[in-house]
Structures are given as structure tokens and as C-alpha cells.
Amino acid sequence: MDCRPDCGACCIATSISSLIPGMPDGKPAGVRCIHLLGDFKCALYGNTSRPKVCSDYKAEPEFCGYSREEAIRILSSLSDLPSPLDDPPPPLKGGYFLELYTTFPSTIV
Ligand code: SF4
Numbered sequence: 518m519d520c521r522p523d524c525g526a527c528c529i530a531t532s533i534s535s536l537i538p539g540m541p542d543g544k545p546a547g548v549r550c551i552h553l554l555g556d557f558k559c560a561l562y563g564n565t566s567r568p569k570v571c572s573d574y575k576a577e578p579e580f581c582g583y584s585r586e587e588a589i590r591i592l593s594s595l596s597d598l599p600s601p602l603d604d605p606p607p608p609l610k611g612g613y614f615l616e617l618y619t620t621f622p623s624t625i626v
């Protein structure tokens with residue numbers, strides 16, 4: 518699916534474990550990324566400093582739903598799952614959200 522304009526849900530509701538410029542530890546779920554603009558566009562779009570996890574992420578109906586509100590609900594519910602950062606820590610390839618997807622795909626309905 519195409520990324521929905523005026524959404525930005527994934528830039529707020531998800532945790533990102535990799536470095537974001539100005540957010541060296543990434544960001545926890547529910548915290549708005551400092552690069553999310555007022556019109557819900559990414560200020561780093563097209564910039565080499567944009568985190569790879571953000572550039573690689575593609576909108577999917579399973580996560581993005583059919584509205585911004587639905588995306589917030591789905592992504593927030595994923596963030597309530599046990600953290601893959603807990604013992605034993607699996608190798609992180611990028612964002613927490615992508616880790617959740619690979620760790621708990623059966624929870625997505
Ligand atoms: S939640 Fe999905 S539709 Fe919304 S901004 Fe992120 S990728 Fe795009």
C-alpha cells in the first residue's frame with residue numbers, strides 16, 4: 518500500500534532502537550520523533566541521516582490499517598508486547614517495531 522498522507526502514526530506509536538539524529542538512543546513507543554513535521558512529513562526524508570529502519574519501512578495494511586487512528590491503535594498494541602530487548606536479548610537489526618514483526622508475526626490479525 519502507499520504510505521498515507523497526514524498520518525505519521527509509525528513515527529509516534531512505535532519504538533525505534535536505532536540512532537535518530539538528535540535522539541541518540543532512538544525513541545520509545547508513544548513519543549513523537551523530533552523530525553516529524555506538523556504536516557506529518559519526515560524532515561529527514563531524502564537525507565542520508567534518516568535512519569535506515571525508517572527508509573526501509575514500507576506501509577503495510579496489517580500495521581497501517583485504514584486510518585491514522587487505526588494505525589495508532591495497531592502499532593500501540595504491538596508496543597505492549599514483551600520487549601525483544603528483554604532477556605535473552607536478540608540481535609537488533611533496526612527498529613523495535615520491525616523486531617516485533619519478526620518475533621511476533623502471529624499476533625498481527
Ligand atoms: S503508519 Fe503507515 S501509513 Fe501511517 S505514516 Fe506510517 S507507514 Fe505511512
Ligand code: SF4
Nearest residue numbers: 528550552553559571
Ligand atoms: S526519522 Fe522521519 S521517518 Fe523516522 S521516525 Fe522520525 S519522522 Fe518518522
